Amino acid sequence: MEKQFEEFKLQLEESGGVREKIRSVVTEIEASNRMLSSCLLSVHQSLPLSGVLEKANGHIETVKGLYVQLAEILKDCPGEFYRYHGDWRSETQTVVSLIAFLHWLETGALLMHAEAEKKLGLGSSDFGLDIEDYLTGLCFMSNEFPRYVVNRVTAGDYDCPRKVLTFLTDLHTAFRMLNLRNDFLRKKFDGMKYDLRRVEEVYYDVKIRGLASDGSAQGQANATGDQLTLP
Amino acid sequence: MEKQFEEFKLQLEESGGVREKIRSVVTEIEASNRMLSSCLLSVHQSLPLSGVLEKANGHIETVKGLYVQLAEILKDCPGEFYRYHGDWRSETQTVVSLIAFLHWLETGALLMHAEAEKKLGLGSSDFGLDIEDYLTGLCFMSNEFPRYVVNRVTAGDYDCPRKVLTFLTDLHTAFRMLNLRNDFLRKKFDGMKYDLRRVEEVYYDVKIRGLASDGSAQGQANATGDQLTLP
Amino acid sequence: MEKQFEEFKLQLEESGGVREKIRSVVTEIEASNRMLSSCLLSVHQSLPLSGVLEKANGHIETVKGLYVQLAEILKDCPGEFYRYHGDWRSETQTVVSLIAFLHWLETGALLMHAEAEKKLGLGSSDFGLDIEDYLTGLCFMSNEFPRYVVNRVTAGDYDCPRKVLTFLTDLHTAFRMLNLRNDFLRKKFDGMKYDLRRVEEVYYDVKIRGLASDGSAQGQANATGDQLTLP
Amino acid sequence: MEKQFEEFKLQLEESGGVREKIRSVVTEIEASNRMLSSCLLSVHQSLPLSGVLEKANGHIETVKGLYVQLAEILKDCPGEFYRYHGDWRSETQTVVSLIAFLHWLETGALLMHAEAEKKLGLGSSDFGLDIEDYLTGLCFMSNEFPRYVVNRVTAGDYDCPRKVLTFLTDLHTAFRMLNLRNDFLRKKFDGMKYDLRRVEEVYYDVKIRGLASDGSAQGQANATGDQLTLP
Amino acid sequence: MEKQFEEFKLQLEESGGVREKIRSVVTEIEASNRMLSSCLLSVHQSLPLSGVLEKANGHIETVKGLYVQLAEILKDCPGEFYRYHGDWRSETQTVVSLIAFLHWLETGALLMHAEAEKKLGLGSSDFGLDIEDYLTGLCFMSNEFPRYVVNRVTAGDYDCPRKVLTFLTDLHTAFRMLNLRNDFLRKKFDGMKYDLRRVEEVYYDVKIRGLASDGSAQGQANATGDQLTLP
Amino acid sequence: MEKQFEEFKLQLEESGGVREKIRSVVTEIEASNRMLSSCLLSVHQSLPLSGVLEKANGHIETVKGLYVQLAEILKDCPGEFYRYHGDWRSETQTVVSLIAFLHWLETGALLMHAEAEKKLGLGSSDFGLDIEDYLTGLCFMSNEFPRYVVNRVTAGDYDCPRKVLTFLTDLHTAFRMLNLRNDFLRKKFDGMKYDLRRVEEVYYDVKIRGLASDGSAQGQANATGDQLTLP
Amino acid sequence: MTTNSTMRDEFAKHADYLNSLNEKREKVVKASRDVTMNSKKVIFQVHRISKYNKDEVLLKAENDLVAVTNQFMSKLVKELQGTDFWKLRRAYTPGVQEYIEAATFCRFCKTGTLLNLSEINSSLLALSDKSIEPLQINVLDYLLGVADVTGELMRLAIGRISDGEIEYAQKICQFVRDLYRELIVIVPLMDDNAEMKKKMEVMLQSAIKIENACFSVHVRGSEYTPLLGTDNPDFSFFGVSDFE
Amino acid sequence: MTTNSTMRDEFAKHADYLNSLNEKREKVVKASRDVTMNSKKVIFQVHRISKYNKDEVLLKAENDLVAVTNQFMSKLVKELQGTDFWKLRRAYTPGVQEYIEAATFCRFCKTGTLLNLSEINSSLLALSDKSIEPLQINVLDYLLGVADVTGELMRLAIGRISDGEIEYAQKICQFVRDLYRELIVIVPLMDDNAEMKKKMEVMLQSAIKIENACFSVHVRGSEYTPLLGTDNPDFSFFGVSDFE
Ligand SMILES: [Mn+2]
Ligand SMILES: [Mn+2]
Missing domain, CATH: 1.20.58.200 (Translin; domain 2)
Structure with missing residues (x-):
C-alpha cells in the first residue's frame, strides 16, 4: 500500500506543479486581456482608429507570448490538453472575442479559426484552439x-x-x-x-x-x- | 466563412456522436452499479457472505464489459480521454468504491490501482483509471x-x-x-x-x-x- | 377571431373555476394534515398510544371527506386528473406519510396502496392515488x-x-x-x-x-x- | 409487500418507457422547430417570400408527422394526456408561434385553434392542442x-x-x-x-x-x- | 401554554379571515382595473374621447365601491391598515395611475392626493391612500x-x-x-x-x-x- | 484622472504582491500544519508520547519560523494587519488548536493567549494573534x-x-x-x-x-x- | 404658472412626509439594534447557569432584562410613539424578536413555563407615555421570538445533562416538543410565514438534538441498572460534581 | 483551583475585549447609517439641477455636503479613533462609499473632474483629534463609491438632454467611459472584488444608456441638418425652454 501511495504522491505533485505553472501564466493572460480590452474600448470614443489598432496589436503580441508559454508547459504532458483545458478556457474565449473584433475593425472580415490560432501562436503542437x-x-x-x-x-x-x-x-x-x-x-x-x-x-x-x-x-x-x- | 462552418458542423456532430455513445454506455454503467451496490448492501444484513460475493462478482463482469465498450469508443479519439472524462467520472468513482469494498471483504486487503484497472478491463490502451x-x-x-x-x-x-x-x-x-x-x-x-x-x-x-x-x-x-x- | 376568443373565455373561466374549487379543498386538506401531524407527534412523548390513535383516526376521517370532495370536483372533468394533479400532489404525499405511519403503529405492517386509497375514500372513480x-x-x-x-x-x-x-x-x-x-x-x-x-x-x-x-x-x-x- | 412492489415495478417501467418514447419524438420536434424557425427568419432579410413559404411548409409536414407519432404513443395511455403534457409543452408553444406567423405571412389572418390542430394533425383523438x-x-x-x-x-x-x-x-x-x-x-x-x-x-x-x-x-x-x- | 396558543389560533384565523375577505375584494379590484385600463387604452386608437371618458368613469365608480368595501373590512381591525396593506398595494398603484391619467385627459392637470382619495371614496376613516x-x-x-x-x-x-x-x-x-x-x-x-x-x-x-x-x-x-x- | 488611477494601480499591485507573498507563506504554514497534525494524530494510536511530542515541537519550530516571515512581510504595511488577516485566519486557528492540544499533553494546562503568541513568535510587533x-x-x-x-x-x-x-x-x-x-x-x-x-x-x-x-x-x-x- | 406652483405645494408636503418617515425609521432601526445586542447579553448570562449557582445567575439575568426593558425597549417605544406600528414593523422586528427570546428564556429557566405575550405587553404599557397609543408587540413577532428561544433551550439542555440534571433536560425536551406541536398548527395561519417555516425546521433539529442527548444518557444509565441493583437508572455518576 | 482561576482571569480579559469591540462596532454602524442617509440627500439635491439654477442648486448641495462631513463623518471618525480601520471596515464601508458617491458627484457637477481620494482624505484630517491616528479612507472604499457615482451620472445625463444640454451629456458620457476604461484594468487587482465586479456591470449598462440617449438626439438632429441649411445638427429645439 505504502509503495503505491508513494508513487501517487509523485504523480500528484507533478500534476499539481503543472497546474501551478498554468495558473501563473493564465493570471498574466487575464491581465493582458484586460489591457487589450481597455484599449479596444476607445473605439467607442472615435479616437483615430490607427492609434488604437497599433496599441492593441502590441498587447496581442504579449498574449501570444503567454500562449506560447502555455503550449510549452503542456508539451510535457502529451494527451492531457483537455485535462487542464478548463484552467484557461474562459480567458481564451475572451481573447478570441477581442482579436476577432480587432480583426474586423482592420479588415471588415471574420477572423478565421486558423488565423486566430496563428495570432495566438498556437496550432503547430498538440496545443490548439x-x-x-x-x-x-x-x-x-x-x-x-x-x-x-x-x-x-x-x-x-x-x-x-x-x-x-x-x-x-x-x-x-x-x-x-x-x-x-x-x-x-x-x-x-x-x-x-x-x-x-x-x-x-x-x-x-x-x-x-x-x-x-x-x-x-x-x-x-x-x-x-x-x-x-x-x- | 461558410466553408469553415461547414467543417465545424462535421466536427461538432462527430464529437456530439461520441458524447451520445458515451452517455448511453454510462447510463448502463450506472444501472449496473445500482445492482452491484444493492447486492453488496446485503452484507449489512448478515446474509452468508459467499453468496453475496459470487453474485457481486457477476455484476462486476457486466461493468467490466461496459468499460471495455467505453474504451473502444475512446479509441477513435486519441488524446481526448480528458475531454470526455467528466461524463463517466462520477460512475467510475462509485464502481471503484464498490469493487474495493468487495475486495476487502474477500481478502482483507486494499484493492490496488493496477488491480482495479484489471478488474475493469482497463489500462492497456489510452483509457486508464x-x-x-x-x-x-x-x-x-x-x-x-x-x-x-x-x-x-x-x-x-x-x-x-x-x-x-x-x-x-x-x-x-x-x-x-x-x-x-x-x-x-x-x-x-x-x-x-x-x-x-x-x-x-x-x-x-x-x-x-x-x-x-x-x-x-x-x-x-x-x-x-x-x-x-x-x- | 372574436368568436374563438369568446369560446376560450368560457373554457378558461371553467377551468379557472375548477382550480379555485380545488384550491379551497386543498387548503383544508393541508390544515387537516397539520392537525393530524401534530397529533401523531405525541407518540414521541410516550403518551398512551390508544388515545393518540383514536384522535388521529378522527382527523383521517376529515381528510377522507375532503378527498371525496376533490374526487367529486374532478368527476366533471373526465380525463383531466393529471391536469390538476400538481395542485394536491404535495398534500397527498404528506397525508400518505401520516396514515402509513399511523397504520404501522396500529399493525406493524406496511399500508398497502389499495388500503391507502380506501382510507382516503379514493379509487372507485377516475380519481386514484x-x-x-x-x-x-x-x-x-x-x-x-x-x-x-x-x-x-x-x-x-x-x-x-x-x-x-x-x-x-x-x-x-x-x-x-x-x-x-x-x-x-x-x-x-x-x-x-x-x-x-x-x-x-x-x-x-x-x-x-x-x-x-x-x-x-x-x-x-x-x-x-x-x-x-x-x- | 413484495408483490405490490413487483407490480409497481411493471407500472413504473411502463410509464418510464412512454416517457422515453416521448422524449425521443420531442427531441426531433425540437430539431424540426429549429429548422423551421431558421427558415422563417429569412423573411427578415427580404428574400423572396414565396421561396421561404414553400420551404417552411415542408418543415411543417415533418413536424406534423412527429405530432402524429406523439398522438400514437399517447393512444395507449387513455386519460393521461396531461400526465405527460409537460414533456412537449414548450416545443408545442414554439411550433404554434411559427405556424401562426407563417399563416399570417400567407393570409394576413390569425391562425385559428382548429386550423392549428389540423396543421399539426391533431384533434381527432384524445390528443389535442x-x-x-x-x-x-x-x-x-x-x-x-x-x-x-x-x-x-x-x-x-x-x-x-x-x-x-x-x-x-x-x-x-x-x-x-x-x-x-x-x-x-x-x-x-x-x-x-x-x-x-x-x-x-x-x-x-x-x-x-x-x-x-x-x-x-x-x-x-x-x-x-x-x-x-x-x- | 395551550390556552395561549388556542387564543393565537383564533386570532390568526380571524386575521386569516380578514385576509381572505380582502383577497376576494382585491381580485375584483384587479378585474375592474383591467376593464378600466382596457377602456382607457382605446385613447391610443383615437376613438372619440367623450365616450371613452364616460365609460371609464363608470368603471371608476365600481372601483370606488370596492375600496369602500375594503375600508369597511378594515374598520374591524383598527390600527392594522399597514398589516394588510401589501395585499392591495399593487392594485392601488395601478388604479392611481389610471385615474390620474383619466384626470389629465379630462382636465390637463395633475390629480392631487386628496382628489385621488376622494375618487376612491377613501380618507375619511383610517383607510387612506x-x-x-x-x-x-x-x-x-x-x-x-x-x-x-x-x-x-x-x-x-x-x-x-x-x-x-x-x-x-x-x-x-x-x-x-x-x-x-x-x-x-x-x-x-x-x-x-x-x-x-x-x-x-x-x-x-x-x-x-x-x-x-x-x-x-x-x-x-x-x-x-x-x-x-x-x- | 489617469494619474490618480495610475497611482492606484501601483498601490494595488503592491498590495497584490504582498498578498502573493502571504499566500506563499500561508501555503507552507498549511503544509506544516498538516505535518504537525499528522504527527499529533499518532497519540490516538498510543505510540510513546515522548517521541510524538519531540517530533511535534520540531514542526512547531518550523511554523514559528513561517509566522516570523509573515510578520516580516506585514512590517512594510503598518496598520494593515486586518486587511490581510483573512488570508491566514483559518490556518492560524488550526495551528492554535494543535499547539494548545500539544501544550495540554505536555502540561495538562490551557495554553494562554500570550503563550500561544510566544510559541508562534508573535506579539512583539504589530502582528499579533x-x-x-x-x-x-x-x-x-x-x-x-x-x-x-x-x-x-x-x-x-x-x-x-x-x-x-x-x-x-x-x-x-x-x-x-x-x-x-x-x-x-x-x-x-x-x-x-x-x-x-x-x-x-x-x-x-x-x-x-x-x-x-x-x-x-x-x-x-x-x-x-x-x-x-x-x- | 399656477398649476406648477400647486404641484410644488403638493409635493412639498410629500417631501416632508417622506423625510420624517425616513428619519423615524432610522431612529427605530438604531433603537432596535440596541435592544438586540443587549438582549443577547441577557441570553448569555442565563447560559452561565450551573447546578449550584442557579438563583444567583438567574437573578442577575432578570435584572439585566429589566435594564434592557427600561433603557432600550423604552427607547424603542418612545421612537415609535404616534406611528403606525405595522408600517415600521420591518425596522424593529429583529430587536423585538430578540427581546422576546431573552424574556421567554429567563422565564422558562425561572419557572419552567412560557412567558405569555399578554404579560410582556402589559409590562410595555408602563413604558409608554400615557397620552399616546402604547407599543404592543404583535402575535407574529412574539411567535418568531419564541421559535428562536428553542435554540437556546437546546443549548441549555445539553449543558444541564453535563451537570447531571437529567430531569431538567427532559423537562426542556418536553417543553420544546410542546411548543413545536402547538406551532406546527399555527404556522400556516401566520401572515408571512416563510421566515417562520425556516425557524420550524431549526426547531425540529433542536428537539432532535435534545432527544438524542436524553437517549444517550438513558441507554448508558440503563446498561448498569441491574448491576447497581435498582430499577431506576442511576445518573448520579453524570456530571462532574463528584470530583470537584 | 489555581488553573481554574488563571483561566478565569484570562477569559475575563477576553470577555472585556469582545464586549468593547462589539460596542464600538455598533456605534460605528450607527454613525455609518447617518452618513449614508445624509449623503443620499446631497445626491438628490444635485439632481434638482436645471439649465438655469445650476449655481444655486450646487451651492446648496456643497453646503449640505460640508454639513455631512462636519456632523456625520466627524462622528464616524470619532467612533473609529484608536481602532484598526481595517478591522471594522465592514461596519462603516456602506456609509463611506455613499459619502464618496456624494462628494464625487458634487465635484463633477461643479468642475467636470474627478474628486481625488487624496483631497478627501486631507479634508478628513481636519476632523480628527490630532493626537490619534486619523481616519483615512482606503482605495477600495473610494473605488466602490466612485463606481456607484456613475449611476447618478447616468440619471444626470438623461436629465441634461431633456434640458437641451447635449454637450453636457456628452461630457458625462466621456467621463463615465473613461472611468470604466480605467477601472476595468484595476478591478482584478482589488482585494475582494466580487462586489466591484457587479458594480462594473451596472456601470457598463449606465454608459450604454447614456450612449443610446446621445445617439437618439444625434440622429434626430441630423435628419434635419440639411433642411436647416447648416452643417451642425441644431439641438436648440430640445429642451422645454422655448415654451415657458
Ligand atoms: Mn438565539
Ligand atoms: Mn447612488
Whole structure:
C-alpha cells in the first residue's frame, strides 16, 4: 500500500506543479486581456482608429507570448490538453472575442479559426484552439457590435450600421448551420440574435431618416477621421 | 466563412456522436452499479457472505464489459480521454468504491490501482483509471465501514471492528502522505476521519465490555456464519 | 377571431373555476394534515398510544371527506386528473406519510396502496392515488422512524428498534426493486438509507448494552404503557 | 409487500418507457422547430417570400408527422394526456408561434385553434392542442412582429407597419377579453403590449415622414419583391 | 401554554379571515382595473374621447365601491391598515395611475392626493391612500404618455406633444423635490426620465416639421375628432 | 484622472504582491500544519508520547519560523494587519488548536493567549494573534478530546477521561463568560458542549465499571506506556 | 404658472412626509439594534447557569432584562410613539424578536413555563407615555421570538445533562416538543410565514438534538441498572460534581 | 483551583475585549447609517439641477455636503479613533462609499473632474483629534463609491438632454467611459472584488444608456441638418425652454 501511495504522491505533485505553472501564466493572460480590452474600448470614443489598432496589436503580441508559454508547459504532458483545458478556457474565449473584433475593425472580415490560432501562436503542437472556445469567443465579439454602431452613428458615421448588419447576418446564418448542444455555447449563440436585432434597429434609425448611404456610393464625404475608411 | 462552418458542423456532430455513445454506455454503467451496490448492501444484513460475493462478482463482469465498450469508443479519439472524462467520472468513482469494498471483504486487503484497472478491463490502451478517481473511490469505500462494523457487532461479530480499524488506520495514514489540492478529493478525504472515528468508537464499545478478542486468538466461537472467517 | 376568443373565455373561466374549487379543498386538506401531524407527534412523548390513535383516526376521517370532495370536483372533468394533479400532489404525499405511519403503529405492517386509497375514500372513480405520490409518502414516513426509535428507547421500550429495523429493511429492499427515474422520488428514496442507518445505530446501542430482547421472548416486562404491545 | 412492489415495478417501467418514447419524438420536434424557425427568419432579410413559404411548409409536414407519432404513443395511455403534457409543452408553444406567423405571412389572418390542430394533425383523438399552449404560442408570434416591421421598412416596404398594427391591435383586443390567471401565459400576454407599442412607433416613424400609404391606395410602387403583395 | 396558543389560533384565523375577505375584494379590484385600463387604452386608437371618458368613469365608480368595501373590512381591525396593506398595494398603484391619467385627459392637470382619495371614496376613516402608493401610481401614469403622444401624432393631433411635455416636465420637477430611498419608488421614478425624453423627441419631430402649433393659437384645424379639444 | 488611477494601480499591485507573498507563506504554514497534525494524530494510536511530542515541537519550530516571515512581510504595511488577516485566519486557528492540544499533553494546562503568541513568535510587533482566532482554535482543540479519550481507554488508560473532563469543564465554564455574536465562533463554541458530553460518557463508562481511579492515587498500574504519566 | 406652483405645494408636503418617515425609521432601526445586542447579553448570562449557582445567575439575568426593558425597549417605544406600528414593523422586528427570546428564556429557566405575550405587553404599557397609543408587540413577532428561544433551550439542555440534571433536560425536551406541536398548527395561519417555516425546521433539529442527548444518557444509565441493583437508572455518576 | 482561576482571569480579559469591540462596532454602524442617509440627500439635491439654477442648486448641495462631513463623518471618525480601520471596515464601508458617491458627484457637477481620494482624505484630517491616528479612507472604499457615482451620472445625463444640454451629456458620457476604461484594468487587482465586479456591470449598462440617449438626439438632429441649411445638427429645439 505504502509503495503505491508513494508513487501517487509523485504523480500528484507533478500534476499539481503543472497546474501551478498554468495558473501563473493564465493570471498574466487575464491581465493582458484586460489591457487589450481597455484599449479596444476607445473605439467607442472615435479616437483615430490607427492609434488604437497599433496599441492593441502590441498587447496581442504579449498574449501570444503567454500562449506560447502555455503550449510549452503542456508539451510535457502529451494527451492531457483537455485535462487542464478548463484552467484557461474562459480567458481564451475572451481573447478570441477581442482579436476577432480587432480583426474586423482592420479588415471588415471574420477572423478565421486558423488565423486566430496563428495570432495566438498556437496550432503547430498538440496545443490548439478548441473549436467551441473559438465559437464562444465569436459570440462574445458579437455582443460588442450594438454599442459600437450606436457610437459610430453618433460620431457621424452613418454607413457603419449597414456594414455591421451584413457581417452579423452572415455570421448568424453561418452559426445556424451548426447543431449546437443544449449548453453554454448554445445559450451564448441564442443571445446573438439580440445583438442582430439591435443593429437592425440602429440601421433602421439611420435609414428611415435618409442618413444611410445605400452602399453603392463608396467614399462619400465624412469628416470624423479614419475609422470609416477601413471596413 | 461558410466553408469553415461547414467543417465545424462535421466536427461538432462527430464529437456530439461520441458524447451520445458515451452517455448511453454510462447510463448502463450506472444501472449496473445500482445492482452491484444493492447486492453488496446485503452484507449489512448478515446474509452468508459467499453468496453475496459470487453474485457481486457477476455484476462486476457486466461493468467490466461496459468499460471495455467505453474504451473502444475512446479509441477513435486519441488524446481526448480528458475531454470526455467528466461524463463517466462520477460512475467510475462509485464502481471503484464498490469493487474495493468487495475486495476487502474477500481478502482483507486494499484493492490496488493496477488491480482495479484489471478488474475493469482497463489500462492497456489510452483509457486508464484516473488516479484521483481511484482515490475518491477509496474514500467512498471508507464511508461504508462505520455502518458495516455496527451491523457486524449487532450480529455478534465482535472481532470485526478491530480488523476494520487496522485497515482504515493504515489507509488513512497512506492518504496522509499525499499533498492533496484543495478540491473535491481533499474534501472526501477529510471526511474519512469521521469514518475512522466512528470505527474507533465501535471498537471502544466492544473493548470496554470485554467483548473484543485481543487479536491474538483467531477462530474464537461465533455463530453468525461465514462472514467472520474471511478478512 | 372574436368568436374563438369568446369560446376560450368560457373554457378558461371553467377551468379557472375548477382550480379555485380545488384550491379551497386543498387548503383544508393541508390544515387537516397539520392537525393530524401534530397529533401523531405525541407518540414521541410516550403518551398512551390508544388515545393518540383514536384522535388521529378522527382527523383521517376529515381528510377522507375532503378527498371525496376533490374526487367529486374532478368527476366533471373526465380525463383531466393529471391536469390538476400538481395542485394536491404535495398534500397527498404528506397525508400518505401520516396514515402509513399511523397504520404501522396500529399493525406493524406496511399500508398497502389499495388500503391507502380506501382510507382516503379514493379509487372507485377516475380519481386514484398516484403511485409515485404513494411511494414518496412512504419515503417521508421513513424519515419519522429514527426519531421514533430514539424516543421509544428513552421511554424504556428496548424492543422497538429491532421491530422498526426489520420493517425498514424490508421496505428498503422492496424499494430497491424499482427502477426509479432520476427525479424527486429517487432523491427521497436515496435519503431513506440514512434513516435505516440511524435505526441500525440505535439498535446497536441497545444491543451492545444487552438491553435488546433477542426477539424470541415476546411480552417481557415493560412498564411504559401500551405502545409496546402493538407492533 | 413484495408483490405490490413487483407490480409497481411493471407500472413504473411502463410509464418510464412512454416517457422515453416521448422524449425521443420531442427531441426531433425540437430539431424540426429549429429548422423551421431558421427558415422563417429569412423573411427578415427580404428574400423572396414565396421561396421561404414553400420551404417552411415542408418543415411543417415533418413536424406534423412527429405530432402524429406523439398522438400514437399517447393512444395507449387513455386519460393521461396531461400526465405527460409537460414533456412537449414548450416545443408545442414554439411550433404554434411559427405556424401562426407563417399563416399570417400567407393570409394576413390569425391562425385559428382548429386550423392549428389540423396543421399539426391533431384533434381527432384524445390528443389535442391545449388552449393555453395555443395562446402562449400566439404571444410568442407577436414577439416577432417588431423585428419584422423594422426590417420591412428598412427594405422599403412602408405599408407593412399599418397592416401589422391593425392585426396586432385586433389580436391584443381579443386577448383582453380573457380572464387570465396570474401565470406564465398572463406574463407572456403582458409582454405583447411592448410589441404593439414598438409597431406603433414604427408606424409613427413612417407616417410622420409621409411615407405610409393611407391604406386606400393598394399596389403602390415597391421594388423589393413579392413580400408586400401578400398580407 | 395551550390556552395561549388556542387564543393565537383564533386570532390568526380571524386575521386569516380578514385576509381572505380582502383577497376576494382585491381580485375584483384587479378585474375592474383591467376593464378600466382596457377602456382607457382605446385613447391610443383615437376613438372619440367623450365616450371613452364616460365609460371609464363608470368603471371608476365600481372601483370606488370596492375600496369602500375594503375600508369597511378594515374598520374591524383598527390600527392594522399597514398589516394588510401589501395585499392591495399593487392594485392601488395601478388604479392611481389610471385615474390620474383619466384626470389629465379630462382636465390637463395633475390629480392631487386628496382628489385621488376622494375618487376612491377613501380618507375619511383610517383607510387612506398611502403616499408612496400615490407617487408610484403617478410614475406608472407617466409611462403611458410616450405611447399616447406617438399615437396622437399618428392620428394627426400635432398639438398633443407640447401639452404632454409641459405637464410631464412640471411633474418631473416636482418629483425631484423628494428624497427617495433606494427602493421601488426610486426605480419607478427613474423611468419617468425616459418617458420625458421620448415625449420630447416626438415634440421635436413635429416642431421641426412645422407641424406643432406654438401653443398661443388654440383651436387650430384638426380632423381627428374631439380628443384635442380637451386638455 | 489617469494619474490618480495610475497611482492606484501601483498601490494595488503592491498590495497584490504582498498578498502573493502571504499566500506563499500561508501555503507552507498549511503544509506544516498538516505535518504537525499528522504527527499529533499518532497519540490516538498510543505510540510513546515522548517521541510524538519531540517530533511535534520540531514542526512547531518550523511554523514559528513561517509566522516570523509573515510578520516580516506585514512590517512594510503598518496598520494593515486586518486587511490581510483573512488570508491566514483559518490556518492560524488550526495551528492554535494543535499547539494548545500539544501544550495540554505536555502540561495538562490551557495554553494562554500570550503563550500561544510566544510559541508562534508573535506579539512583539504589530502582528499579533487575534483573540477570536485564538478562541476558535481552542474550540477546535476541544473537538479532538472525545476521540482522544476513546482511544486512550481502548489502550487501557482509564485515568485519562477524568483528567480531560476536568480540563474541558473548566474551559467550557471560562468560555461562558464571553458574550458572543451569532457568528462563526459561537457556532464552534456550541460544538464544545458535545465534546464535553462525549467525554462525560466515556468517564461514566469507566467509572461505573470501577475502572477509573478517583484521582487521588496517582501512578496506578497501567501497561500502555508513558502517555499516562504526563498530564 | 399656477398649476406648477400647486404641484410644488403638493409635493412639498410629500417631501416632508417622506423625510420624517425616513428619519423615524432610522431612529427605530438604531433603537432596535440596541435592544438586540443587549438582549443577547441577557441570553448569555442565563447560559452561565450551573447546578449550584442557579438563583444567583438567574437573578442577575432578570435584572439585566429589566435594564434592557427600561433603557432600550423604552427607547424603542418612545421612537415609535404616534406611528403606525405595522408600517415600521420591518425596522424593529429583529430587536423585538430578540427581546422576546431573552424574556421567554429567563422565564422558562425561572419557572419552567412560557412567558405569555399578554404579560410582556402589559409590562410595555408602563413604558409608554400615557397620552399616546402604547407599543404592543404583535402575535407574529412574539411567535418568531419564541421559535428562536428553542435554540437556546437546546443549548441549555445539553449543558444541564453535563451537570447531571437529567430531569431538567427532559423537562426542556418536553417543553420544546410542546411548543413545536402547538406551532406546527399555527404556522400556516401566520401572515408571512416563510421566515417562520425556516425557524420550524431549526426547531425540529433542536428537539432532535435534545432527544438524542436524553437517549444517550438513558441507554448508558440503563446498561448498569441491574448491576447497581435498582430499577431506576442511576445518573448520579453524570456530571462532574463528584470530583470537584 | 489555581488553573481554574488563571483561566478565569484570562477569559475575563477576553470577555472585556469582545464586549468593547462589539460596542464600538455598533456605534460605528450607527454613525455609518447617518452618513449614508445624509449623503443620499446631497445626491438628490444635485439632481434638482436645471439649465438655469445650476449655481444655486450646487451651492446648496456643497453646503449640505460640508454639513455631512462636519456632523456625520466627524462622528464616524470619532467612533473609529484608536481602532484598526481595517478591522471594522465592514461596519462603516456602506456609509463611506455613499459619502464618496456624494462628494464625487458634487465635484463633477461643479468642475467636470474627478474628486481625488487624496483631497478627501486631507479634508478628513481636519476632523480628527490630532493626537490619534486619523481616519483615512482606503482605495477600495473610494473605488466602490466612485463606481456607484456613475449611476447618478447616468440619471444626470438623461436629465441634461431633456434640458437641451447635449454637450453636457456628452461630457458625462466621456467621463463615465473613461472611468470604466480605467477601472476595468484595476478591478482584478482589488482585494475582494466580487462586489466591484457587479458594480462594473451596472456601470457598463449606465454608459450604454447614456450612449443610446446621445445617439437618439444625434440622429434626430441630423435628419434635419440639411433642411436647416447648416452643417451642425441644431439641438436648440430640445429642451422645454422655448415654451415657458
Ligand atoms: Mn438565539
Ligand atoms: Mn447612488
